[in-house]
Amino acid sequence: MRRRALLDGGIAAVALGGAGLLSGSLTAAFGREDLPPAAAAPGPAAPRPAGDAPSVPAAQVPVGGSATVKDPASGDAVYIVQPSAGKYAGLSSVCTHSGCAVNPPKDGRLYCPCHGSTFDAATGAVITGPAVKPLPGYAVTKNGEQLELGPQQA
DSSP: OHHHHHHHHHHHHHHHHHHHHHHHHHHHHTTOOOOOTTTTOOSOOOOOOTTOSOEEEGGGSOTTOEEEEEOTTTOOEEEEEEEETTEEEEEESBOTTTOOBOOOOBTTEEEOTTTOOEEETTTOOEEESSOOSOOOEEEEEEETTEEEEEEEOO
16 A cells, blocks of 8 residues: 555656646746747847837837837847836846746836746836846937837846
8 A cells, every 4th residue: 555655646746847847848938939049148139230229109108107129139028118207218028037028017016927026117126036136128218209229238
């Protein structure tokens, strides 16, 4: 009888471990596009030619709100935010904990649905973990009535 209980326990442990590995790999890819390995490399984006920057009309980004553009280097979504009147910033949508896509800013925070990390919507700083690194930031410049996404900041 004990041998059977030990065998059943071992099978259950292997099944749980396999399910954990599967869910971890699905979680890491959740909300992200498939990218070639070179485009997925972390770090600042390569310089872009002038006039090739993703942009949105400034009127689409109210104070406390955001608009979404794509980082041309990685294909990941970037939130352009206006935390206070006339101040704009770009924040990566990729959680620094496990690579999940964080939700758009709400109530001054960005929330990661995978493990519950929250980030400050003005700076990308970690408010609650498990993430320990802030969201990468991007330069945003106002060119007339357009907000242009600049390179990822180091």
